[in-house]
Amino acid sequence: xxxxxxxxxxxxxxxxxxxxxxxxxxxxxxxxxxxxxxxxxxxxxxxxxxxxxxxxxxxxxxxxxxxxxxxxxxxxxxxxxxxxxxxxxxxxxxxxxxxxxxxxxxxxxxxxxxxxxxxxxxxxxxxxxxxxxxxxxxxxxxxxxxxxxxxxxxxxxxxxxxxxxxxxxxxxxxxxxxxxxxxxxxxxxxxxxxxxxxxxxxxxxxxxxxxxxxxxxxxxxxxxxxxxxxxxxxxxxxxxxxxxxxxxxxxxxxxxxxxxxxxxxxxxxxxxxxxxxxxxxxxxxxxxxxxxxxxxxxxxxxxxxxxxxxxxxxxxxxxxxxxxxxxxxxxxxxxxxxxxxxxxxxxxxxxxxxxxxxxxxxxxxxxxxx
Amino acid sequence: xxxxxxxxxxxxxxxxxxxxxxxxxxxxxxxxxxxxxxxxxxxxxxxxxxxxxxxxxxxxxxxxxxxxxxxxxxxxxxxxxxxxxxxxxxxxxxxxxxxxxxxxxxxxxxxxxxx
Numbered sequence: 001x002x003x004x005x006x007x008x009x010x011x012x013x014x015x016x017x018x019x020x021x022x023x024x025x026x027x028x029x030x031x032x033x034x035x036x037x038x039x040x041x042x043x044x045x046x047x048x049x050x051x052x053x054x055x056x057x058x059x060x061x062x063x064x065x066x067x068x069x070x071x072x073x074x075x076x077x078x079x080x081x082x083x084x085x086x087x088x089x090x091x092x093x094x095x096x097x098x099x100x101x102x103x104x105x106x107x108x109x110x111x112x113x114x115x116x117x118x119x120x121x122x123x124x125x126x127x128x129x130x131x132x133x134x135x136x137x138x139x140x141x142x143x144x145x146x147x148x149x150x151x152x153x154x155x156x157x158x159x160x161x162x163x164x165x166x167x168x169x170x171x172x173x174x175x176x177x178x179x180x181x182x183x184x185x186x187x188x189x190x191x192x193x194x195x196x197x198x199x200x201x202x203x204x205x206x207x208x209x210x211x212x213x214x215x216x217x218x219x220x221x222x223x224x225x226x227x228x229x230x231x232x233x234x235x236x237x238x239x240x241x242x243x244x245x246x247x248x249x250x251x252x253x254x255x256x257x258x259x260x261x262x263x264x265x266x267x268x269x270x271x272x273x274x275x276x277x278x279x280x281x282x283x284x285x286x287x288x289x290x291x292x293x294x295x296x297x298x299x300x301x302x303x304x305x306x307x308x309x310x311x312x313x314x315x316x317x318x319x320x321x322x323x324x325x326x327x328x329x330x331x332x333x334x335x336x337x338x339x340x341x342x343x344x345x346x347x348x349x350x351x352x353x354x355x356x357x358x359x360x361x362x363x364x365x366x367x368x369x370x
Numbered sequence: 371x372x373x374x375x376x377x378x379x380x381x382x383x384x385x386x387x388x389x390x391x392x393x394x395x396x397x398x399x400x401x402x403x404x405x406x407x408x409x410x411x412x413x414x415x416x417x418x419x420x421x422x423x424x425x426x427x428x429x430x431x432x433x434x435x436x437x438x439x440x441x442x443x444x445x446x447x448x449x450x451x452x453x454x455x456x457x458x459x460x461x462x463x464x465x466x467x468x469x470x471x472x473x474x475x476x477x478x479x480x481x482x483x484x485x
Contacts, residue, residue, distance in 0.1 A: 135411035137378075161378070170481050184402060184457050187375050190483035195382040197475075197484030202378055 084265035108297035132156035142211020162188035381468035389420035395464030
């Protein structure tokens with residue numbers, strides 16, 4: 001813990017100093033790679049990588065990868081990915097928080113605007129799309145540690161109930177609510193969004209961010225969201241999807257898209273029309289649909305490009321170094337397998353699929369319940 | 371689990387699974403700041419009988435009337451009594467039981483699990 005804090009503090013101080021130096025003409029651009037190296041531990045930098053290695057140097061990756069693969073096979077066979085999603089987030093909630101902070105999804109970013117500021121902006125965007133008001137009851141399904149829900153509650157004055165399946169997220173999420181002093185307006189309960197533990201018409205607004213991608217039964221998930229929504233209420237979904245350009249018969253396309261699903265133990269990514277169809281069947285009316293990362297915003301995956309983490313993680317040098325470290329037992333057994341499946345693949349495949357235009361990570365869809 | 375939370379929970383997948391009965395509960399009382407406006411806004415969203423039922427099951431003493439008073443927004447004594455039961459009474463351990471199927475769901479460390 002102490003080492004992590006020191007690394008993080010050093011990273012922050014050097015990061016700020018480099019911010020200033022990078023603004024200097026001529027020399028500035030040359031310093032940019034250094035800025036990345038000394039980035040903050042929770043900002044997808046090389047410091048994040050070392051912080052992760054240090055914290056998980058004794059972790060049982062062999063057991064995790066075994067259950068991860070077994071659960072994925074069950075999901076692919078039965079269409080029920082619940083066990084796999086729970087297993088994944090039991091470990092990955094902490095890993096993602098350690099290396100990426102409380103932000104687990106892609107948001108629009110612009111030149112000169114930090115990742116944290118971009119997420120703050122996204123929270124305001126979410127409040128606007130929800131049209132959240134003081135006193136309203138809002139549900140965030142698939143809420144993780146509930147960061148977006150807390151921000152929506154803070155900005156709008158609404159009450160937000162979170163719903164997630166993972167044990168780790170339930171405990172961690174409720175601790176964070178207490179820390180934020182929001183315990184009178186926020187709560188997280190444990191449940192499955194295909195079978196929500198709430199009566200009909202109990203929320204003014206319902207939303208989910210990057211969570212319906214885990215559903216192999218979009219129709220049930222969206223009909224449940226519609227059921228708990230009050231007439232006149234809104235359902236907002238911010239998701240990552242495959243685009244019209246995605247061609248499943250193209251081997252390269254399929255390779256990237258399959259890897260994205262396999263690494264996070266989820267079904268194949270949905271297309272926007274799957275969401276539209278499921279919402280129509282649930283009796284919802286389309287309100288708006290917008291790609292938040294259309295220019296002038298940078299591409300949705302730009303957070304991985306601007307810190308060069310994509311280049312570092314796809315370099316053979318890093319791969320071989322990690323492989324060697326496992327062979328000589330500096331890193332635990334099965335570490336390389338985990339590193340490749342859960343760290344390298346998501347980062348590189350998101351970026352590569354994004355560059356090809358076959359995956360879009362910033363689709364905001366809004367429906368109303370008549 | 372605050373009673374405000376219990377008031378909106380139902381047995382998953384069961385249209386008649388409300389309200390959930392609370393059994394074997396350990397209750398803690400935690401003092402929280404009183405916000406009249408917030409409590410007043412919650413009144414219209416409450417299932418009143420379910421709240422009274424939960425209080426009875428927990429054996430928690432209270433001064434709430436059997437129905438919501440007409441001019442509740444100006445009734446500070448009522449809002450304070452409601453504030454206490456809604457956000458200061460916390461069910462730490464116990465079980466939630468579906469009234470229809472008798473299926474049981476645990477509450478552990480104050481967190482209800484409806485899986």
